[in-house]
Amino acid sequence: MPRLPQTDPGITPEPIRPGIDVVINRENFRHTGDPSMPLLWYLRDVLRLTGCKYGCDDATCGACSVLVDGKLARACELPMQKLQGHRITTVEGLAQADGSLHPLQQAWIDEDAILCGYCQPGMLIAAVDLLARKPDPSDDDIDGIKNLCRCGSYPRVRAAIQRAAAKMKGAPK
Amino acid sequence: MSGAHDASRRRFLKVLGSATGALIVGMQLPARADTADELLGDVVLRLNPCVRIEPDGTVVIGARDPEVGQGIRTAQARIIAEELDADWPRVIVLPMDLGAEDGDGGPSWTLGHQEARGSTGVPAAWSDLRTVGASARELLVRAAAQRWGADASTLRTQLGKVIARDGRTLDYGELAAEASALPPPNVAPAVKSPDAFRLIGQDAGDVDARDIVTGRQLHAIDQWRGGALIAVIARCPYPGGTLGNLHASAARALKGVEQILTIPKPDPSIPLGTRPLAAGVAVLANDTWTALRARELCRSNGHPVPWCKVTTRSLPRSMHASSRRRPWPCAMMAITIMRANWRIARCRRAIR
Numbered sequence: 001m002p003r004l005p006q007t008d009p010g011i012t013p014e015p016i017r018p019g020i021d022v023v024i025n026r027e028n029f030r031h032t033g034d035p036s037m038p039l040l041w042y043l044r045d046v047l048r049l050t051g052c053k054y055g056c057d058d059a060t061c062g063a064c065s066v067l068v069d070g071k072l073a074r075a076c077e078l079p080m081q082k083l084q085g086h087r088i089t090t091v092e093g094l095a096q097a098d099g100s101l102h103p104l105q106q107a108w109i110d111e112d113a114i115l116c117g118y119c120q121p122g123m124l125i126a127a128v129d130l131l132a133r134k135p136d137p138s139d140d141d142i143d144g145i146k147n148l149c150r151c152g153s154y155p156r157v158r159a160a161i162q163r164a165a166a167k168m169k170g171a172p173k
Numbered sequence: 174m175s176g177a178h179d180a181s182r183r184r185f186l187k188v189l190g191s192a193t194g195a196l197i198v199g200m201q202l203p204a205r206a207d208t209a210d211e212l213l214g215d216v217v218l219r220l221n222p223c224v225r226i227e228p229d230g231t232v233v234i235g236a237r238d239p240e241v242g243q244g245i246r247t248a249q250a251r252i253i254a255e256e257l258d259a260d261w262p263r264v265i266v267l268p269m270d271l272g273a274e275d276g277d278g279g280p281s282w283t284l285g286h287q288e289a290r291g292s293t294g295v296p297a298a299w300s301d302l303r304t305v306g307a308s309a310r311e312l313l314v315r316a317a318a319q320r321w322g323a324d325a326s327t328l329r330t331q332l333g334k335v336i337a338r339d340g341r342t343l344d345y346g347e348l349a350a351e352a353s354a355l356p357p358p359n360v361a362p363a364v365k366s367p368d369a370f371r372l373i374g375q376d377a378g379d380v381d382a383r384d385i386v387t388g389r390q391l392h393a394i395d396q397w398r399g400g401a402l403i404a405v406i407a408r409c410p411y412p413g414g415t416l417g418n419l420h421a422s423a424a425r426a427l428k429g430v431e432q433i434l435t436i437p438k439p440d441p442s443i444p445l446g447t448r449p450l451a452a453g454v455a456v457l458a459n460d461t462w463t464a465l466r467a468r469e470l471c472r473s474n475g476h477p478v479p480w481c482k483v484t485t486r487s488l489p490r491s492m493h494a495s496s497r498r499r500p501w502p503c504a505m506m507a508i509t510i511m512r513a514n515w516r517i518a519r520c521r522r523a524i525r
């Protein structure tokens with residue numbers, strides 16, 4: 001039977017800090033700070049996952065879009081205390097672990113849908129959510145994405161979503 | 174091997190070869206007296222702007238201006254690549270060091286302007302970048318002419334290759350070492366006419382596209398240096414207003430708040446640009462959330478000023494009132510506005 005390593009009596013292990021456990025992009029994290037801190041600032045300031053952008057801070061622009069348990073949410077209005085045990089996906093978690101891109105990310109590059117790129121992480125997350133609900137979206141469905149783009153990338157974003165949808169239809173699930 | 178020629182009164186074209194056989198062409202400010210040896214160490218980062226052609230044909234372009242989401246890394250690199258006739262998929266863009274040092278009366282640039290402001294990035298770099306690209310191309314063509322014993326004027330370039338009339342080709346990479354040994358052009362080589370552009374103004378892809386779609390691109394707000402605090406500002410909402418008495422004890426008591434500073438009412442004798450916009454308070458904290466919460470807790474009995482009555486509605490009203498009192502200056506203003514509108518309309522027609 002394997003023996004457990006002896007604990008050195010000279011070292012007192014640090015007490016386990018209470019906090020809010022979340023899974024972000026398939027990794028476990030515990031938030032030990034202010035429970036009212038919105039997910040947006042936990043991602044950006046604590047984890048330095050700056051793909052989640054700060055746009056308006058009042059749930060209007062969608063730059064901070066994330067998926068919580070696969071559903072679209074705005075990180076700027078989600079306090080950490082509501083997230084115990086939830087699974088969160090940010091734009092950093094869309095690609096595979098080996099670096100291969102999500103079909104939407106690839107379509108974004110192929111359609112050159114990027115201008116300054118500030119709104120694009122949020123757009124991508126909103127598009128993932130849309131295609132999960134409607135694998136074959138009409139242009140109207142796409143226009144239902146209310147994320148704001150100051151650069152006006154909407155026509156190419158639409159084309160990129162259509163391209164990815166076509167690609168994903170053919171792909172095995 | 175190195176050489177320099179005076180591209181203008183203020184800038185020099187530099188041509189260097191690296192020990193690994195790369196060709197390096199860049200612009201250098203005469204203020205920097207680097208010898209070729211000094212430059213060879215981290216040459217890509219010290220020449221400005223510059224292009225480096227590796228023996229394997231990879232083209233490395235040093236991006237001079239800071240990228241904060243405006244796409245300048247793509248725009249400036251494409252200008253060099255265009256004149257060079259580079260093969261865009263084989264272009265790598267690296268950020269260059271920031272060259273700023275203390276000069277008399279403020280910081281001065283050592284690598285030329287490296288700023289992101291006022292839509293000046295491309296216009297300021299335009300002719301330098303084109304000269305650098307075109308000079309590198311000319312050197313490569315001359316190297317190919319030497320190799321083939323051909324007349325340089327019979328050769329053309331396309332997608333990172335020199336092509337002879339009879340169809341023979343040589344990759345830029347194969348010519349880099351020889352090109353770096355040639356004397357730099359005496360006069361700035363001719364640049365392309367716009368209708369020959371293949372990259373400028375065309376869809377050629379953003380060099381940061383992958384970083385953007387994976388969330389790794391750092392915009393200005395995403396920059397963070399170890400230990401930096403986050404500052405948020407609350408400004409007095411009235412132009413010319415003052416802060417009054419600041420009550421910030423509740424904000425100070427918040428865990429993570431490091432400092433609370435007051436910003437004085439703008440002093441008109443301070444030049445614009447360094448002058449604060451309005452009286453206010455700045456909260457410095459360890460994270461944004463704490464800073465924002467602390468800002469909410471700051472209270473002040475700011476003094477409203479006469480301006481605080483001015484609204485979008487009140488402005489036309491007061492204009493009408495004063496036009497009755499002082500018709501002449503108002504008529505002048507109306508003429509100015511009419512002329513401006515007419516010019517705008519003319520520009521619109523020209524664009525269409």
Ligand code: FES
Nearest residue numbers: 055056057062076
């Ligand atoms: S920052 Fe969250 S919606 Fe704008």
Ligand code: FES
Nearest residue numbers: 117119149150151
């Ligand atoms: S690409 Fe700039 S805000 Fe959308």
